[in-house]
Amino acid sequence: MYNEQLSKPQYAGIGMTSDRTRRRLIDQVREMGVSNADVLNVMGSLPRHVFVDEALASRAYENTALPIGHGQTISQPYIVGLMTQTLLNKPRAKVLEIGTGCGYQTAILAPLCEKVVSVERIVKLHRQARDRLYDLGVRNVVFRHGDGFEGLSDFAPYDGILAAAVSEDVPQELLDQLAIGGRVVMPVGRGERQNLIVIDKTASGFVQREIEAVRFVPRLAGLS
Ligand code: SAH
Numbered sequence: 001m002y003n004e005q006l007s008k009p010q011y012a013g014i015g016m017t018s019d020r021t022r023r024r025l026i027d028q029v030r031e032m033g034v035s036n037a038d039v040l041n042v043m044g045s046l047p048r049h050v051f052v053d054e055a056l057a058s059r060a061y062e063n064t065a066l067p068i069g070h071g072q073t074i075s076q077p078y079i080v081g082l083m084t085q086t087l088l089n090k091p092r093a094k095v096l097e098i099g100t101g102c103g104y105q106t107a108i109l110a111p112l113c114e115k116v117v118s119v120e121r122i123v124k125l126h127r128q129a130r131d132r133l134y135d136l137g138v139r140n141v142v143f144r145h146g147d148g149f150e151g152l153s154d155f156a157p158y159d160g161i162l163a164a165a166v167s168e169d170v171p172q173e174l175l176d177q178l179a180i181g182g183r184v185v186m187p188v189g190r191g192e193r194q195n196l197i198v199i200d201k202t203a204s205g206f207v208q209r210e211i212e213a214v215r216f217v218p219r220l221a222g223l224s
Contacts, residue, residue, distance in 0.1 A: 007114070025077060029078050042112060068102045074104050096119070106129065157179035196213075
């Protein structure tokens, strides 16, 4: 039987840099508007430097996006916090994440959900993130190499869907794979005109609202 207690990771500050550096980052994220205590706790216990190249490790506790190779970036901590708290306005057992990247957002979601399904189109990033999270003790994430915007019917329906790359529209597949009561959090737009949006699926239809202007790397088609 699926054992929730055993499968959710706990980081407890593994390999963390100084308390002060970590607290400063969490204070900034909180000041910008992330108030969910569970989200802040997980962010405060997860070492961010293990997600970036050694040459950038000294900048890992800055509240900025950083390059992770292949033209992609690790998301800004504030944005990760904002997206996570927006998605988890109520408990969401099964979450689909689109755009694993380095796995930082995945690692924040893992202790807060029962199961995370994370899809990445760049095979090297997919493998690196899978191995990195294994080393961090994460066992409740399914990693897939694929086009996440097509959804992943194997594990549908999802209680939550979160995308880390901007799309010009919300793919119908994602709405179809959402459970009733489920929520999508994703950036929508093009170029510099992007908004983080939230869509709730109710028994009588979809309710959509905008959260704030954001800046994400684009959704790309095909695998690499
Ligand atoms: N939260 C991640 C964000 C990485 S950037 C992190 O902090 O590391 C966005 C990611 O989305 C990139 O890794 C990019 O390769 C991926 N991506 C873009 N289009 C995609 C698609 N169609 N399917 C899956 N992943 C995609």
